[in-house]
Amino acid sequence: MTIRGMDSLVRKIDALGGNSKKALKTGILQATKLVQGDAKDLAPADEGQLRNSIQGTVEEKSGAIIGKVSTNVEHAVHVEFGTGQRGENSPSPPKSPENLSYRQDWAGMDAQPYLYPALQQNKAKTKQMVKEHLLKEIRKLGGS
Template sequence: MSSRFQEEVQKMKQRREQTIKQIAVFVEAEAKLRAPVDTGRLRNSITHQTENSETQSKAYIGTNVEYAPYVEFGVASKNIRPQPYLRPAIDENQDRIKEIIEKGMNVK
């Protein structure tokens, strides 16, 4: 393969890695806006991490707070209603996430 082709592949990979970081930061911020606040522990614990390989990039947004799943999904047996904050951060921002991808990857 030509070095020019390899350069372009590397540029595409860098754009992909930068784009996934932008999405992760955006979704983390949106989740924090939606997280219910009592002490602020849950909201402050929401973080992101990205993972990149030669062929794909992934973002993980979440928290290690032990009660987070109970807040997100609720507990019917304990009459705790769901207060989703992670899923809506993605679901309600599909168009914005798509824009970040299109801009970051220079596609339409």
């Protein structure tokens, strides 16, 4: 997810002597934690391994500050996108950009999305969080 006009605003804040990078990191971290919490709430809790492995991080890559909610559990992708015939026919979320192979000789399991819905239901809130942190930085510079 990107926010239109962000580059221009960041340049202006920095030109005025502000620290847009710090404000962005703080806002993106707060937004990432919100999505992480909802993803944990939405994840199936069989033994709790998947739910407990969901983490939120913020990193800088090629000048961009990126919030990421992920898991390192091997079966996570199968839970999110389903498996076999039932997974392929699951209506949501959008299919994986990875080349997931849905075996046709096996019924499999329905998708139980938790990451995609967590992001979708928080799009407006996450943008607002980032905006609030940038506005706070502007106010420090004497803006209204």
